[in-house]
Amino acid sequence: QTVVMNCSDGLDYLAMAKFFKGLAASGAWACFDEFNRIDLEVLSVIAQQVSSIQQAMQSGAKRFDFEGCEIGLDATCAIFITMNPGYAGRSELPDNLKALFRPVACMVPDYALIAEIRLYSFGYRDARRLSKKMVKTFQLSSEQLSSQDHYDFGMRAVNTVIQAAGNNRQANPDMEEDLLVLSALADSNRPKFLAEDMLLFNSIMSDLFPGFAVPKPDYTDLINAIKAECESAMLVPTENFLFKCIQIYEVSVLRHGLMTVGPAGGGKTAARDMLTRAMTKLDGVNEKYSTVRQWILNPKAITMGQLYGEFDENTHEWTDGILCVLYRSAMNEFAQRHVTDRQWLVFDGPVDALWIESMNTVLDDNRKLCLVSGEIITMTPYMSMFFEVEDLAVASPATVSRCGMIYCEPAYLLPDRLAPQDAPDVPLFKSWLQNMPAPLDSQRDAFKGFFQKYLVASTETLRLQLTQPVPATAPNVFAAVLRLLDCLLLQFVPKPDAEPNPEALAAATATLPKVVEPLFV
DSSP: OEEEEEOOTTOOHHHHHHHHHHHHHHTOEEEEETGGGSOHHHHHHHHHHHHHHHHHHHHTOSEEEETTEEEEOOTTOEEEEOOOTTSTTOOOOOHHHHTTSOOOOOOOOOHHHHHHHHHHHTTOSSHHHHHHHHHHHHHHHHHHSOOOTTOOOSHHHHHHHHHHHHHHHHHOTTSOHHHHHHHHHHHHHGGGOOHHHHHHHHHHHHHHSTTOOOOOOOOHHHHHHHHHHHHHTTOOOOHHHHHHHHHHHHHHHHOSEEEEEOOTTSSHHHHHHHHHHHHHHTTTTSTTOOOEEEEEEOGGGSOHHHHHEEEOTTTOOEEEOHHHHHHHHHHHHHHTTOOOOEEEEEEESOOOHHHHGGGHHHHSTTOEEEOTTSOEEEOOTTEEEEEEESOOTTOOHHHHHHSEEEEOOGGGGSOOTTOGGGGGGSHHHHHHHHTOOTTGGGGHHHHHHHIIIIIHHHHHHHHHHOOOSSOOOHHHHHHHHHHHHHHHHGGGSOOTTSOOOHHHHHHHHHHHHHHHHHHHO
16 A cells, blocks of 8 residues: 655645554555655654664564653555645755665656657557657647747646547547647646737647648537627627637646636636536536536635644644644535535635645546545545646745646626727626616716727826836726716616605706716816
């Protein structure tokens, strides 16, 4: 038996002693991932614990004294550690601990050979040629595309494409193999690219797969359901927005850990909510979709102990954290009640190396949450970890490579400064104009003209000539303007529970043309 444990700075020598006792008695192997995240003081004690086990094994003892307890020893037990030096929150291993382990350096694997063997296993006949094209795509992308924190072209990215190619082969056994691999490359990589990088990536794929176009899957049911949900939520379902919703769905099929990345106001939450509501609506109508339940929390609003759980300093009693409670709730939905709804644990907040590194074994193929108490909770096939972040500037490459990325660019939400006449057609303004109550709707054309005349020019002045003490993103600036207009115009809108008053409504309608433009000024 092999046990993988994801280490964190919350581990103390008592928890490690309990782990080592079980290993020595059972003869199991243990791999301690991110071992150098443990505090330096604890590592020094661990060195003594490991040394006592190794000395007992070398002497051939059947029983030995460990931390004041006599326990049995199975000589087949072994301890392995893995670590990534140089990241935030890492310790340098003490010399007495280094001496107990034999170092093993890992080299970059042959991506093409791995891809070739796995493609053959999925039934591809021309796997050698296709694997070389696949690896060449990643090589050219890493060289020619811009450098972004959320870009990853390593082995995990290659593995995701291989898995997608296998799924495509199973779903379309008669389709040309080049098209299957091309579709897998597009579906796995396009969601994370910026607009300018998308053009370069498309040209790379057209050079490597000449004469082939990426096949478009049929998502008619899902798109119609998303449009209906957008209408009920008073949102404007633009092509870009629908495209991002579909990308989130496609990535959620390939990865159980996914991140939407982009500035605030870019539509990350709206895309996720509309997609989950549409999938829930299609449950029972189309077998591809099922009900989605969301469990949402902000990881940076609480401490590490409140998130993952912690021991009481005085009694050493364990208390579950919020993530443990939500994780178990999502797991029990399937394990005890046999509910096959999708369970999304949504982390809406900044990502840094201090708290998310404890989820490495959750996000990789182990799919296990390792707690400081020694408990290991396994994910169900229907669970996904969803992260909404503004950027990944302080996230480690280990985290970036484990998640599927969807970049939500807010450009389509903003008016073009070179074409102010198109400002009323921007989704933010269009939605506001469409949902204007009476008697404000009589001035809809006037509002359009003032958006063109004042709003684009004033925001350009704010961006280029003024300094904001607390910088705000452009979508938030426009949203704030619309909220101010709502407040100022509230006096002209009848209250929902008020009795109809035609005279007051006529007076408000007559007054509005005189006050609308001064409100903008």
